[in-house]
Amino acid sequence: MTINEIAKLAGVSRATISRYLNDGYVSQDKRDKIKQIIEETGYTPSSYAQTLRSKKTNYIGVIIPKIDSDSIGRMVSGITSVLSKKNYQILLASTNNNASEELKYLRLFKENHVDGIILLGTIFTKEHIKTLASYQVPIVILGQNVKGYSCIYSDDYHAALSLGRKLSKTSTNPAMITVTSEDVAVGLNRRKGFIDAFKENGKTIHKKNIKEVAFSFDAAYEACKELISNDKTIDAIMCATDTIAAGAIKYLRETKLKVPEDIEVTGFGDSKLSLVSYPSITTVHFFYEDAGIKAASLVLDKINKKEKTSPNLGIQLEYNLVERESTKKLD
Numbered sequence: 001m002t003i004n005e006i007a008k009l010a011g012v013s014r015a016t017i018s019r020y021l022n023d024g025y026v027s028q029d030k031r032d033k034i035k036q037i038i039e040e041t042g043y044t045p046s047s048y049a050q051t052l053r054s055k056k057t058n059y060i061g062v063i064i065p066k067i068d069s070d071s072i073g074r075m076v077s078g079i080t081s082v083l084s085k086k087n088y089q090i091l092l093a094s095t096n097n098n099a100s101e102e103l104k105y106l107r108l109f110k111e112n113h114v115d116g117i118i119l120l121g122t123i124f125t126k127e128h129i130k131t132l133a134s135y136q137v138p139i140v141i142l143g144q145n146v147k148g149y150s151c152i153y154s155d156d157y158h159a160a161l162s163l164g165r166k167l168s169k170t171s172t173n174p175a176m177i178t179v180t181s182e183d184v185a186v187g188l189n190r191r192k193g194f195i196d197a198f199k200e201n202g203k204t205i206h207k208k209n210i211k212e213v214a215f216s217f218d219a220a221y222e223a224c225k226e227l228i229s230n231d232k233t234i235d236a237i238m239c240a241t242d243t244i245a246a247g248a249i250k251y252l253r254e255t256k257l258k259v260p261e262d263i264e265v266t267g268f269g270d271s272k273l274s275l276v277s278y279p280s281i282t283t284v285h286f287f288y289e290d291a292g293i294k295a296a297s298l299v300l301d302k303i304n305k306k307e308k309t310s311p312n313l314g315i316q317l318e319y320n321l322v323e324r325e326s327t328k329k330l331d
Contacts, residue, residue, distance in 0.1 A: 001043045010037045058088050060299060061109035063102055064120045066215065067094040070242075070271035071288045072120060075142060078292020079118060086300060088115070097215060099123050106131045116299040118142055123182045138302030142295045144185050150302070150313045152295045156189035159284045159319040163266050164197025164238065166282075166321070170328050171236035171264060174198060175209035177223045177248060178240040186240050187212075190268065194238050209234060213244065220247025228255065235263055242267035242274040245281050249326065253278075265326045279325030287317050 003021075007014045010033050020026045020034045037043075060083055064072050076092070083090060091114060095101035102121070106128075109117060116138040121128070124146055132139055132149065141151045167174060174194075181188040195205050211227060213219035220239065224247065227234055239245035245267030252259055259265050259279055267274050270285035294315055323329075 001041050006034070006037055006041065006043055009041070010034045056115050056303075057113055059112075059114045060088050060090050060296075061093070061105070061112075061114040061117045062090045062120075063093045063095060063105050063109075063117070065095055065097045065102075065122050069215075070273065071269045071286070074288035075120060075292035075295070078289040078294075079296040080292075081289075082293055082296035082300070088300070097122060099125055099128070103127055103131055106135075110135060115303050116140070118295050118299055121146070122186070123180070124184075138299050140295045140299045140302070142291060145314060145316075148312060150298055152291050152298065152315050152317065153185060154286045154291070154317050155319055156185045157193045159268070159286070159321075160190040160193025160238075161197050162193075162319075162321050163268075163282075163284055164194040165200065166323075166327065166330075167236050167238060167264060167266065168198045168201040168203055169330060171198075172203065173209070173231070173233050174203070174205050174236040174238065175211075175227050175231075175234045176205055176238045176240075177211050177213055177220055177227070177244050179215060179244075180212055186268075190240055215241060215243065217243050217247040217250075220244040221251045224248035224251040228252070228257070237263060237265050239265065239267050242269045242271040242277075242281055242283055245283070245326070246273050246277045249277060249279070249281070259326050260328045264328060267326075270320075270322050274322075274324070277326075282324045282327040283322050285320040285322050287319075291317055 003017050004014055007017045012030055012034065016026055016030060017034060020031060062076065062079060064076065066072060080090060093105040095105065114137065118140050120142045121144045124144065139149055141149050143153055145151045145153045176191065176194055178191050179187045181191060198205055209227060209231065211223040213223045224237065237248050239248055245265050249259055249265055252263055257263055265281065267281040267283040270283045274281035274283045298313065
């Protein structure tokens with residue numbers, strides 16, 4: 001079945017069929033007739049031909065740092081909820097927190113002519129910026145605030161500041177399990193927020209009590225073990241993510257240290273793990289699904305040239321402090 005045959009059966013011109021297939025103007029009665037013929041015949045337009053006509057592939061490249069993450073899963077859910085309604089499909093690439101893999105997929109998507117890119121970035125090197133600058137399609141960065149690009153990101157610094165202020169009221173010898181400061185959002189901004197909160201109360205987080213780890217449960221377990229082995233007076237551990245917090249709590253429970261009576265522990269992200277952990281983890285809720293929705297909407301607006309504000313838009317999302325069982329209740 002060809003487009004000419006569909007036009008003949010519907011009693012319209014080939015140009016009218018083309019407008020219908022590309023979402024152009026067609027009167028409602030003709031639109032209904034064309035739809036009926038297409039459904040009856042099972043006609044499927046050639047995606048290659050549509051791409052040639054519209055100069056669009058209807059694919060969005062989405063690059064994520066890892067696949068087994070509650071927060072990333074919620075962001076991807078938000079992205080797909082928007083794109084699927086607009087008949088876009090995502091090409092999903094997971095990099096396992098490997099910067100060179102991110103660059104590889106950025107180049108791969110460029111060669112395969114996607115209509116836009118959503119990048120859930122962690123570390124941005126000079127090579128990243130150089131590669132991004134070579135793109136001619138819209139790019140939205142999710143989770144980081146990178147100068148010169150449209151970004152959807154959380155207020156990591158003030159969220160950590162709020163969490164740190166709570167702990168600084170009860171803790172005298174705090175520790176921190178974080179990630180590399182090359183990750184500006186999770187590593188640098190959250191670390192700075194915690195440190196500044198304790199400074200406000202005239203307290204210090206000593207360098208020996210700060211451990212950098214990978215984004216993993218096992219790495220957090222080992223880091224907590226090292227911290228407690230070196231200083232048994234630590235009374236609070238602030239963790240960069242809920243997964244890291246859960247790994248720390250596992251070690252503390254195995255050593256018969258009580259949470260929060262002996263040591264308070266906090267996480268970040270308000271994941272399902274923070275709810276099922278024992279004790280449940282005091283954390284920060286970020287609106288991850290909303291972030292994904294906003295990122296997808298923004299990249300579509302850019303594709304369709306509908307954005308009314310500056311070409312590169314920065315949207316910072318709010319947060320909520322979620323107090324659970326892993327920290328002490330204040331009188």
